[in-house]
Amino acid sequence: MPPDLAPLALTMGEPAGIGGEIAAGAWAALRATGPAFFLIDDADRLAGVPIRRIAAPEEALAAFPEALPVLHRPLPRPSVPGRLDPANAPAVIAAIDEAVALAKAGRATGIVTNPIQKSALYAAGFRHPGHTEYLAEIAGTGRPPIMLLACPELRVVPVTIHEPLKQAIARLTPELIIECARLTAAGLRQDFGIAAPRLAIAGLNPHAGEDGTIGTEDRDIVAPAVAMLRAEGIDARGPIPPDTMFTAKARPGYDVALGLYHDQALIPIKTLDMAGGVNVTLGLSIVRTSPDHGTALDIAGRGLADPGSLIAALRLAAEIAAHRRKASS
Numbered sequence: 001m002p003p004d005l006a007p008l009a010l011t012m013g014e015p016a017g018i019g020g021e022i023a024a025g026a027w028a029a030l031r032a033t034g035p036a037f038f039l040i041d042d043a044d045r046l047a048g049v050p051i052r053r054i055a056a057p058e059e060a061l062a063a064f065p066e067a068l069p070v071l072h073r074p075l076p077r078p079s080v081p082g083r084l085d086p087a088n089a090p091a092v093i094a095a096i097d098e099a100v101a102l103a104k105a106g107r108a109t110g111i112v113t114n115p116i117q118k119s120a121l122y123a124a125g126f127r128h129p130g131h132t133e134y135l136a137e138i139a140g141t142g143r144p145p146i147m148l149l150a151c152p153e154l155r156v157v158p159v160t161i162h163e164p165l166k167q168a169i170a171r172l173t174p175e176l177i178i179e180c181a182r183l184t185a186a187g188l189r190q191d192f193g194i195a196a197p198r199l200a201i202a203g204l205n206p207h208a209g210e211d212g213t214i215g216t217e218d219r220d221i222v223a224p225a226v227a228m229l230r231a232e233g234i235d236a237r238g239p240i241p242p243d244t245m246f247t248a249k250a251r252p253g254y255d256v257a258l259g260l261y262h263d264q265a266l267i268p269i270k271t272l273d274m275a276g277g278v279n280v281t282l283g284l285s286i287v288r289t290s291p292d293h294g295t296a297l298d299i300a301g302r303g304l305a306d307p308g309s310l311i312a313a314l315r316l317a318a319e320i321a322a323h324r325r326k327a328s329s
């Protein structure tokens with residue numbers, strides 16, 4: 001573990017979910033190798049591993065090999081696994097805000113977010129569909145955020161994110177696809193060190209529309225977007241029939257697959273590697289990753305939660321930070 005690097009900041013996520021358990025599991029897996037991180041959470045609710053309360057992120061590196069460093073932020077009400085409590089929602093959001101502020105100040109190398117229960121935050125007045133959109137507001141660069149999910153065998157980006165499917169399809173335009181593709185290509189260059197990313201863009205309809213005979217969106221929206229991207233030098237292909245673009249044979253042919261809506265992009269990666277998938281927000285001023293799964297309220301507190309995706313998220317955040325450091329040196 002390089003001694004001079006700031007640690008990563010890990011947020012509490014939904015206190016009734018599995019965030020605390022997987023944070024403990026991730027610490028146990030990474031304590032000897034890093035990357036080092038500290039958790040912003042109520043230290044009193046954490047169990048199973050040694051905990052070290054720290055007063056500042058700068059104390060985390062020394063503590064990390066021996067105990068999980070925690071910036072203690074007491075919850076208004078004790079958390080109960082599986083039971084949502086709206087009184088704790090402000091603390092969940094405050095942990096995200098604090099992690100972002102620390103990353104912006106260079107006191108954290110990046111942020112890794114534990115899953116939030118979106119409906120619980122909406123009920124408490126949170127106005128953003130998820131972290132991705134919230135982070136774009138508080139740590140964005142003026143461009144739309146891109147949600148990329150990555151596992152060793154596949155990267156995917158949904159062009160439209162958290163919105164009803166009907167609305168997502170109605171909103172599809174060549175411009176929307178082009179903007180998403182440009183930002184994705186820039187993100188892969190900056191954060192993954194891929195000099196000339198190859199983009200595969202899914203079709204919308206069965207067989208990518210079969211020459212306009214099974215829906216016209218592929219011909220009229222996706223194909224012009226691909227042509228424009230190619231004209232400006234981006235290695236884009238599509239519209240590709242969505243049912244075959246994720247096969248083992250097809251995947252090595254591209255660096256990222258753009259799905260036109262949330263589930264078109266996320267179902268393949270979660271099916272392929274739920275335990276190893278990582279959610280990354282491209283286009284922020286800070287590094288942000290997250291496990292690919294949600295709060296798992298159904299298993300919270302039962303010792304069943306797999307920390308694999310969080311471990312992968314911590315490792316990937318450190319790798320992305322290293323790419324950014326290299327690019328700026």
Ligand SMILES: NC(=O)C1=CN([C@@H]2O[C@H](COP(=O)(O)OP(=O)(O)OC[C@H]3O[C@@H](n4cnc5c(N)ncnc54)[C@H](O)[C@@H]3O)[C@@H](O)[C@H]2O)C=CC1
Pocket residue numbers: 018022114115116117118119131279290291292293294295296297298299304305306307308309
């Ligand atoms: N980045 C984030 O903050 C995310 C938050 N969510 C939120 O999570 C909440 C629940 O969403 P669901 O659709 O139920 O998805 P989920 O991922 O929480 O659960 C789906 C299934 O996978 C299992 N599972 C999830 N993570 C696991 C792990 N680490 N180990 C073992 N089993 C695991 C659960 O027990 C459940 O059976 C929603 O409010 C959703 O918005 C969902 C995805 C990402």
Ligand SMILES: NCC(=O)COP(=O)(O)O
Pocket residue numbers: 116129130131132133266279290
């Ligand atoms: N389905 C992925 C997801 O919900 C991720 O949301 P977030 O990272 O934007 O909170």
